Amino acid sequence: MAEYKGILVHCEVAEGKLTSMATELLGGGRKLADDLGEPLSAVLIGSGVAGLAQEVIAFGADKVYVVEDALIKDYQTDPYIMVMEKITKEAMPQVIMLGQTSIGRDLAPRLAFHLSTTANLGCLELAVDTETKRLLQTKPVYGGNALAIFISETDPQIATVRAKAMSPLEPDPARKGEVITVDAGLAPSLIRTTVLEKVPEEVAGIKLEDAEVVVAGGRGIGGPEGFQQLEDLAKLLKGAVGATRPPCDNGWVPTGQQVGLTGKIVTPDLYIAVAVSGASQHMSGCSGSKNIIAINKDEEANIFREARYGVVGDWKKILPAFTEKLKELLAG
Amino acid sequence: MANVIVCVKQVIDPEAPPASFKIDAAANKVVPPTGISPVLDPYAEYAVEAALKIKDTVGGKITAVSLGTGQLRDVVKKPLSMGADELVLLEDEAFAGGDSWSTAYALAMAIKKLGEYDLILCGREASDWNAGQVGSGIAEILELPSVTLVKKIEIIDGKARVERATDNGYEVIEVSLPALLSISHEIGEPRYPTIKGIMAAKKKEPISWAPGDIGVEPSQIGVAGRRTKLTKLFQPVREGKCEIIEGESPEDAGANLAKRLREAKIL
Numbered sequence: 001m002a003e004y005k006g007i008l009v010h011c012e013v014a015e016g017k018l019t020s021m022a023t024e025l026l027g028g029g030r031k032l033a034d035d036l037g038e039p040l041s042a043v044l045i046g047s048g049v050a051g052l053a054q055e056v057i058a059f060g061a062d063k064v065y066v067v068e069d070a071l072i073k074d075y076q077t078d079p080y081i082m083v084m085e086k087i088t089k090e091a092m093p094q095v096i097m098l099g100q101t102s103i104g105r106d107l108a109p110r111l112a113f114h115l116s117t118t119a120n121l122g123c124l125e126l127a128v129d130t131e132t133k134r135l136l137q138t139k140p141v142y143g144g145n146a147l148a149i150f151i152s153e154t155d156p157q158i159a160t161v162r163a164k165a166m167s168p169l170e171p172d173p174a175r176k177g178e179v180i181t182v183d184a185g186l187a188p189s190l191i192r193t194t195v196l197e198k199v200p201e202e203v204a205g206i207k208l209e210d211a212e213v214v215v216a217g218g219r220g221i222g223g224p225e226g227f228q229q230l231e232d233l234a235k236l237l238k239g240a241v242g243a244t245r246p247p248c249d250n251g252w253v254p255t256g257q258q259v260g261l262t263g264k265i266v267t268p269d270l271y272i273a274v275a276v277s278g279a280s281q282h283m284s285g286c287s288g289s290k291n292i293i294a295i296n297k298d299e300e301a302n303i304f305r306e307a308r309y310g311v312v313g314d315w316k317k318i319l320p321a322f323t324e325k326l327k328e329l330l331a332g
Numbered sequence: 333m334a335n336v337i338v339c340v341k342q343v344i345d346p347e348a349p350p351a352s353f354k355i356d357a358a359a360n361k362v363v364p365p366t367g368i369s370p371v372l373d374p375y376a377e378y379a380v381e382a383a384l385k386i387k388d389t390v391g392g393k394i395t396a397v398s399l400g401t402g403q404l405r406d407v408v409k410k411p412l413s414m415g416a417d418e419l420v421l422l423e424d425e426a427f428a429g430g431d432s433w434s435t436a437y438a439l440a441m442a443i444k445k446l447g448e449y450d451l452i453l454c455g456r457e458a459s460d461w462n463a464g465q466v467g468s469g470i471a472e473i474l475e476l477p478s479v480t481l482v483k484k485i486e487i488i489d490g491k492a493r494v495e496r497a498t499d500n501g502y503e504v505i506e507v508s509l510p511a512l513l514s515i516s517h518e519i520g521e522p523r524y525p526t527i528k529g530i531m532a533a534k535k536k537e538p539i540s541w542a543p544g545d546i547g548v549e550p551s552q553i554g555v556a557g558r559r560t561k562l563t564k565l566f567q568p569v570r571e572g573k574c575e576i577i578e579g580e581s582p583e584d585a586g587a588n589l590a591k592r593l594r595e596a597k598i599l
C-alpha cells in the first residue's frame with residue numbers, strides 16, 4: 001500500500017476568486033508541509049476554476065489538482081465526496097485541510113466516514129507532534145469553554161480550520177508548481193440531491209468578517225429599533241453590526257449577522273458588545289478581537305471577564321451619549 | 333405520513349455561567365457543575381422541533397434515539413413530552429466514552445434495527461464536544477443522502493425540499509428519501525412540552541438496547557471504537573482585566589468611555 005504523505009488543501013472559490021479561507025489554509029498548510037518536510041498540494045473543484053491554479057501556487061502550493069465539471073459548479077455533498085475520494089487516492093495525503101465553512105462543515109465529516117478515517121472540525125491550530133509526526137489538532141469544545149487537542153489514529157487526518165486562525169503568505173507570482181487536471185468522471189445518477197435555488201443574503205455596507213470595528217448587540221437590545229442605534233454607531237466608525245443569536249432568532253437582524261460558534265468569526269480591532277452577556281458560544285466568535293468593550297447593566301455578566309473597558313448600566317442611556325461624544329472627538 | 337427518527341443526547345447545560353465550567357486536567361475530563369442540572373442538547377431539541385413540524389403537516393411517527401450513560405429520565409424523555417412517540421436508549425456502559433465514529437456507528441446500527449424510516453434528524457452539533465459529525469457519519473454508514481445545516485423542511489411528492497443555511501444566505505435543495513438531515517437553529521424555537529405531553533412521557537417506558545441487541549461489534553463502540561485520541565483538555569487563560577468606566581450618570585459614563593478610548597488610541 002502506498003504511504004500517506006504531504007498535505008492537501010481544499011481551496012474554495014467564490015465569485016471566480018480564491019476565498020480568504022483558501023489562502024489562509026494555504027499559508028497554514030505550507031508551514032505544516034515544511035515542518036514535515038513534505039509537499040503541499042491543493043485541490044480546486046468547480047467549473048471555470050482552472051485559471052486560479054497559478055494563484056494557488058503563488059500562495060504556497062507545490063501541486064494543484066484541478067477538477068472541473070458542470071455537475072460540480074455548485075457545492076453538493078455526493079459529487080464532492082466522489083471527487084475528493086478520487087483526489088485523495090491520487091495524492092495520498094496524510095493530512096487534508098478544509099475551511100470551517102458551510103462547505104467544509106458538510107464535506108469533512110462525510111468524507112472522513114467515507115474514507116474510514118476521522119475529522120476534527122473547527123480547529124484553531126494544527127501542529128506536527130515532533131515525536132509521532134501525527135497532527136495535533138486544537139479545537140474549542142464545550143462551546144469554547146475549553147480547548148481540546150486531538151490526534152487521529154487513522155490516515156488521512158482530516159481537519160477543518162476556522163476563519164482567521166491561519167495567515168496567508170505574501171503571494172509570489174514567480175513561484176513554480178505543477179498543475180494536474182483530473183477528470184471528475186461523475187455519474188449523475190449517483191447524485192441524490194438537486195440544488196433548486198441559491199438565495200444570497202443581501203448585506204449593505206462593510207462585510208462583518210472584514211470590518212475593523214464591529215458593534216454587536218445582544219438580547220438586551222430588545223428589538224430592531226435598538227439595532228438602528230448600533231447601526232448609526234457602526235456607520236460613524238466605518239464598521240459593521242454583529243449580533244448574538246437571540247436577535248437573529250427573533251428576526252431583529254438577518255441571521256448572517258450572528259457572531260459565534262455557529263455564526264461568523266470576527267477579529268476586528270474593536271468589538272463593542274452592547275447588552276451581550278458573553279456566553280462562551282458567542283465569545284468563541286469574537287474573542288480574537290484586539291479590544292473588546294462591554295456595555296451591560298449586569299456587573300456580573302461574563303462579558304466583563306473578556307472586555308478591556310466596560311460600562312455598567314442601561315445601554316439606552318449610555319450608548320447615545322457615547323456615540324455623541326465620539327462624534328465630537330472624531331470631528332475635532 | 334412520515335416516519336422520523338431523531339438522535340438526541342444529554343449534555344451539561346451549555347448556558348450555565350462560563351465561570352461554573354471546570355475541568356479535571358489530570359483526567360482530561362469535564363467536571364459536571366454542582367447544582368446545575370444537565371439538559372437535552374439544544375441542537376437535538378431543534379431536531380425534535382423539526383420532526384414535530386413534519387408530523388404537524390404530514391402526520392406520522394417520531395422515534396427519538398439517545399446514546400449515553402447516566403441519562404436522567406426527565407432529560408431524555410423531553411422529546412416525548414414535546415410530542416415524540418417512542419424513545420430508544422443506548423445506555424449500556426459499553427457505549428460510553430466514544431468519539432464521532434463509535435457514536436455514529438452505534439446509532440446507525442440502532443436505526444437499522446428500527447427499520448422503517450423516511451428521515452433521520454440530528455442536531456448540527458452537540459453543545460459538549462461540538463464535533464458536528466455524527467449526522468453525516470450515520471448517513472455514510474447507512475448509505476443515505478444527507479443535507480446539513482437545514483433550516484426548513486417540506487415533504488413534497490415523496491421527496492424532501494429543504495433550505496440549507498450557507499455562509500452568505502441559503503440554498504433550496506431537493507433530496508430523495510430516506511435521507512439524513514442535520515438541523516440548525518434557524519428551524520425555529522423548540523416548543524415547550526405540554527401538560528398532556530409531560531403526562532404521556534411519564535407513563536411511557538423507553539426501550540433500552542444493549543450492544544448485543546443491535547448487533548454491533550464490541551470493538552467498534554464506546555472507548556474501544558475511538559479513532560481519535562484526546563491528548564489534552566484545558567481552559568484558555570483569560571487575562572480578564574476590565575477597566576470599568578464610571579460617571580456621574582449613565583450618560584456621563586458613556587461620554588467618559590468615548591474619551592478613554594480616544595486616550596488609549598483605540599479610536
Ligand SMILES: Cc1cc2nc3c(=O)[nH]c(=O)nc-3n(C[C@H](O)[C@H](O)[C@H](O)COP(=O)(O)OP(=O)(O)OC[C@H]3O[C@@H](n4cnc5c(N)ncnc54)[C@H](O)[C@@H]3O)c2cc1C
Pocket residue numbers: 143217218219220221243244245246247258259260261262263264274275276277278279280281282285295296297298301313314315316346347374375457458459
Ligand atoms: C451549541 C450552541 C451554539 C451556539 N452558538 C451561538 C453563536 O454562534 N452565537 C451566539 O451569540 N450564541 C450562540 N449560542 C447561544 C448562547 O449560548 C447564548 O444563549 C447567547 O449568546 C446569549 O445571547 P445574549 O448575550 O444576547 O443574551 P443573554 O444571555 O440573554 O444576555 C443579555 C444581556 O443583556 C443585558 N441587558 C439586558 N438589558 C440591558 C440594558 N437595558 N442595558 C444593558 N444591558 C442589558 C443583560 O444583563 C444580559 O447580560 C449557542 C448555544 C449553543 C448551545
